[in-house]
Amino acid sequence: MARWEPGARERLIVAAVDLFAEQGYDATTVAQIAERAGVTKSTFFRHFPDKRELLVAGQEALRRLLAEGIAEAPAEASPLEAVAAGLERASSAMGPMNHDLGPRLKAAIAASTELQERDALKSVSLAAAMTEALVARGVPDATAALAGELGVLAFKRGYAEWSQAAATDALAPYALAALRELRAASAALG
Amino acid sequence: MARWEPGARERLIVAAVDLFAEQGYDATTVAQIAERAGVTKSTFFRHFPDKRELLVAGQEALRRLLAEGIAEAPAEASPLEAVAAGLERASSAMGPMNHDLGPRLKAAIAASTELQERDALKSVSLAAAMTEALVARGVPDATAALAGELGVLAFKRGYAEWSQAAATDALAPYALAALRELRAASAALG
Numbered sequence: 275m276a277r278w279e280p281g282a283r284e285r286l287i288v289a290a291v292d293l294f295a296e297q298g299y300d301a302t303t304v305a306q307i308a309e310r311a312g313v314t315k316s317t318f319f320r321h322f323p324d325k326r327e328l329l330v331a332g333q334e335a336l337r338r339l340l341a342e343g344i345a346e347a348p349a350e351a352s353p354l355e356a357v358a359a360g361l362e363r364a365s366s367a368m369g370p371m372n373h374d375l376g377p378r379l380k381a382a383i384a385a386s387t388e389l390q391e392r393d394a395l396k397s398v399s400l401a402a403a404m405t406e407a408l409v410a411r412g413v414p415d416a417t418a419a420l421a422g423e424l425g426v427l428a429f430k431r432g433y434a435e436w437s438q439a440a441a442t443d444a445l446a447p448y449a450l451a452a453l454r455e456l457r458a459a460s461a462a463l464g
Numbered sequence: 465m466a467r468w469e470p471g472a473r474e475r476l477i478v479a480a481v482d483l484f485a486e487q488g489y490d491a492t493t494v495a496q497i498a499e500r501a502g503v504t505k506s507t508f509f510r511h512f513p514d515k516r517e518l519l520v521a522g523q524e525a526l527r528r529l530l531a532e533g534i535a536e537a538p539a540e541a542s543p544l545e546a547v548a549a550g551l552e553r554a555s556s557a558m559g560p561m562n563h564d565l566g567p568r569l570k571a572a573i574a575a576s577t578e579l580q581e582r583d584a585l586k587s588v589s590l591a592a593a594m595t596e597a598l599v600a601r602g603v604p605d606a607t608a609a610l611a612g613e614l615g616v617l618a619f620k621r622g623y624a625e626w627s628q629a630a631a632t633d634a635l636a637p638y639a640l641a642a643l644r645e646l647r648a649a650s651a652a653l654g
Contacts, residue, residue, distance in 0.1 A: 355654055392581065456609075459609075
């Protein structure tokens with residue numbers, strides 16, 4: 275019972291992540307991904323130049339959305355309020371496919387050193403995007419770096435919670451709740 | 465005028481990082497690294513199984529030192545005081561070679577996507593090591609995750625400052641100053 279009707283691009287991503295989890299990233303070919311998704315190899319290449327870019331594509335969109343949300347937050351917004359605006363903007367782009375992808379991606383990452391590296395680079399890259407967007411708002415360097423890390427932690431923790439919740443839920447409330455929790459936790463740092 | 469007398473292991477690391485910066489990680493061979501360091505290939509292989517492990521070796525030691533420092537902090541230490549103890553322990557292992565390596569490593573990382581991924585994985589791995597060590601002390605999950613990220617930021621920012629300073633300085637005061645700065649910055653998050 276499909277709750278959503280994925281297009282070829284979404285089917286390719288889900289098929290790739292499942293194959294990465296089952297047999298590893300290195301062992302998975304474009305031909306296998308296309309076959310699992312029920313499309314031709316040329317359809318794959320209309321969407322992605324290679325299997326690596328299939329993973330990177332989402333990251334670039336996420337960077338852009340986080341930075342845009344922060345840039346367009348009201349001038350009087352605090353650094354964390356701006357980060358919250360970035361998380362809301364990025365969350366709005368996360369639909370049912372992203373919801374269902376969560377546990378699968380986790381399994382794939384656990385099974386592959388290469389995907390662990392990619393995932394680590396993604397975290398660092400998203401933090402840098404938020405930090406830069408905050409610095410552009412005039413937030414001091416150290417505060418911006420810290421807020422960027424908090425933003426990534428909140429996004430990851432919120433996404434993990436959301437993956438366990440009903441598919442009809444939106445991501446944003448989970449990400450924002452995680453950000454509030456981390457903010458509260460910072461009072462207990464000592 | 466060498467300020468320190470490096471052994472073969474240190475010379476291999478410096479030679480490798482310089483070659484990575486000059487010609488990229490992928491294009492650099494073990495034979496080239498050994499030649500630049502003035503040792504034989506078999507000397508290389510007595511120290512490292514391959515060029516990749518040459519970069520990973522330091523990371524494992526760092527993880528261990530950070531975790532040990534946190535585990536052995538006094539029971540009454542706050543999460544950030546425990547992180548400070550971890551930073552002190554890890555800093556004590558950083559000598560003149562690490563000081564001189566800073567700018568070279570930065571250049572090598574800027575020149576190679578593969579090294580950017582490795583560096584990102586290193587950050588994530590060090591944060592995880594600190595987070596786990598804090599959770600083992602009974603620190604709640606969110607606070608531990610946040611303190612772990614603060615620890616990595618402090619280590620990286622302190623290391624960067626130290627690289628610009630006199631080689632006779634110790635790293636620890638720079639890392640601890642960066643941690644205090646980040647702690648103060650968290651008050652301005654909003």
